[in-house]
Amino acid sequence: MTMTAHQCPTPLDGVRVIDLSTRLGAYAGRLFADLGADVIRVEPPGGVPERTVPPLVGGVTSLSFAFTEAGKRSVVLDLDDPVDAARLEDLLGTAQMLLTSEGPGRLRELVLHPDDVTARHPRLVHLSISPFGLTGPWADRPAGDLTLLAAGGLLTLAGDPDLAPVRAWGEQTSVIAGVHGAAAALMALLALEDTERGQVVDVSAQEAIAHSLENAVQYFDLEGVVRHRAGAGPAEAGTGLFACADGWIYLVGGLGGLPLAWEAISQWLEDNGVEDAEQLREPRWRERDWRRGEQGIAVFRTLFERFAAQRTKQELYEDGQRRGISIAPVSTPHDLLSNPQLTERGFFRKLAVGDRTLAFPGPPYRFAGLDVGPGEAPAEPGRHTEAVLNSLSASAAAQAPKE
Template sequence: MGLRPRPGRTGRQLGRAHGGGGVTTVNATTPLTPLDGIRVVDLSTGLGTYAGRLFADLGADVIKVEPAGGAPERAVPPLTEGGLSLAFAFTEAGKRSVILEGSDADRAEQLENLLGTAQVLLTSEGPGRLRERGLRPADVTRRHPALVHVSISPFGLTGPWADRPASDLTLLAAGGLLALAGDPDLPPVRAWGNQTSIISGVHAATAALIAVLVLEETGRGQIVDVSAQEAVAHSLENAVQYVDLEQSVRHRVGSGPVEAGTGLFACSDGWVYLVGGLGGLPLAWNAITEWLEGAGVAGAATLREPRWLARDWRRSAEGVRTFRDLFERFAAPRTKRELYEDGQSRGISIAPVSTPDDLLASPQLVERGFFRPMTVDGRTLAFPGSPYRFEGLDVAPGIPPARPGADTRAVLDALPAAARTTAHSKE
């Protein structure tokens, strides 16, 4: 991806576009990133920040526009020893930071000129607030017809809930995920972290990339309207399939096995998740039975009885309990890694429940270099990298977030003359 060569812009000159149509040229041997030449103006908070991070990973010039003093998200715990939010360090890595200067009118003019140099705008507020800020998407794309305005908001730009306030918890509830999380006889359980921000960011970045392709083909921008509620609803695993295929609605089932052979099982150093049945039907049942028999587990041979093929028995409380007792006696002296490697070698669907330390030591993730070192406040930490690879290119290079306003002068001085004059007149 990335801007294609145009008249006066050869392959050797393809690079980041800046104000006034200028281009920072790159050497012919310099590897181009997938989004080289794409500028993203990131006005988002919360819901939109991860989308901006994904663009930065792919090589876009992402400019984070912060309020005076810096974004309040910089102080959200947990913090580094220097007082920077670790979550902020992750979502803002690779972005440049700009603080617009002068009066309200000056800042509005600087923003307009900045948008004139960009291909993508990220916002994360409802339609009412966008209208108050002069950023109503229809108006923005009319003023900048070659701009993709990605609006990420709690409930989308239309509908009776469009301007309702929301939080991660309320969006998980509105999107349906809370209905599936937790024990059936207890209140729902919220997943740790701001999951709606990650879910919305992935959906927004995917849609925005498609819009950028259209922009490159046609020269026309468009509005990308992302509803966090809908993004969550789109991420409910197989809940919709259950309605479609079995005419049943999934409910909270807790952490215990949901049918014989499937669920969480304790082992010597934690837990494994085993899928030995799905929809009441056994999966790799003979392999599981042979595994337990080979280990000398008392009673393992009873798993060959015909009742284990019956859906009702497999889903009965007694069937679930009987299998769990057998398997956990087998698993008790074994580590989750041993169970994972041995089970996988037998064609059994089993996986360890990994802790953060497990993930850092995972041979698969280590081999692929998933965790990337990034120095924040003088200390080098391991942060999650990108889940994709491009031959010959490095993505997510581990550039720490800029200090508040660190790139203000470089960015504003590269804007068209009118904006530079406005900014310097206030210095």
């Protein structure tokens, strides 16, 4: 019998993840849910605070919470209650992974420090995503998205050099740390299959952010140069953001003083009758100092934006790609929702949240013959408590010795 994509086992079929994370670790749980794991979000009575942080959608939950919690089940337990604390222990006994995202001090208060958890559950992978890792002088320092962006170095690269740094939109630290944590935890799961031994995956959000700073670390390592904010302006002629008829495009005509696509760009402008485009053939444009000087940058911008002003970013993108030029539109959210490639690949999924239907980003991966992604909209607090606790009771009864 041939199985459909919906019937085939998912990559994490049979894996249970207990999600006790804050916002910092929530995206990692979403990635596991997308891969087919049974991710059980354990919440306190009334639900976790992140549910109601504005902006609300559907009148019931916040947009960021809806994004990170899609596909998870919700169980409400009061961990200050000895009965519910015991239920959590039973739940951990059925799981392959525990996900937390607080510092070591807070985890010890909850009796959920990896040292404690792995002693009680030696076959459990404990993915600990925390602001600064489980050890070191900053391990228990409080931190939010903004402070982690600063501590990880991202704010030193974002914005104009003579102005304040610019914060990346949204909870980017959760996404960055979540991707690093999920990748490492998947390797730990593979080791668990072979050895039947769990392990601790200790992820510092600060280190994950530093690892994501494009080539800033390599600049320092190889050239001794500390990169700083450069703003939106290009560092050399032919590369950077350029205005067009309906927004902006990003063009890479040169990099590191090398001309790269210079011939193709020059021909492009000449073919379209741009006045004075022929000057781009002059020998000075092959000189690094000229191309990286203020005058060269300004001359190129004038020529190119004269050409681009009559064309949309989509037209420029398609024509430039045909010519082998590295060019991309700067997309708005509306552009992404109607993007032909994303639409054709079915990247966005429709999920009902409260009284609204939202377009959810799908998973950042595809598997041949498998339909992975958020299966359901975020559950209301405790929707699955009864079912999960009943399954624990049934499991305990089945394992009890027969008289």
